[in-house]
Amino acid sequence: MTESDRIEDQIAATVALLRARLGVHGKSLRLALRRAKHRLPRRIYRRAMELARVEPMMAHPRLRMTLNAPSLSAAAREVQAHLRGIDLADRRKGWWLGMLGALVFNLLVFGALLLAFLAWRRLI
Structure with a gap:
């Protein structure tokens, strides 16, 4: 060869x-x-x-x-x-953790905005 x-x-x-x-x-x-x-x-x-x-x-x-x-x-x-x-398993795990991290961040931002809106309207 x-x-x-x-x-x-x-x-x-x-x-x-x-x-x-x-x-x-x-x-x-x-x-x-x-x-x-x-x-x-x-x-x-x-x-x-x-x-x-x-x-x-x-x-x-x-x-x-x-x-x-x-x-x-x-x-x-x-x-x-x-x-x-x-490592394929590590790549999959990293993808899922990244997606869940983004989801949690979005929920925190939504909660903060909701609290700010309620405070602004004096409902809290």
């Missing part, structure tokens, strides 16, 4: 991890990254875009030879390590 074949496999594994961990779908890495851009740290997004830029070049035999395989392998390992480190 050549180095460029390994890079192709790593790109496919990165797309699969994006689907599994972030829930983004796309036929190519570029489309998947477009949907996951704001969920990834800037450094990881840039490294993943390096892979997405060379994805079309992998199909061409002569262009494939011009690629910097060690750099691309390192980028793929870095992106995959970040994606594997995402």
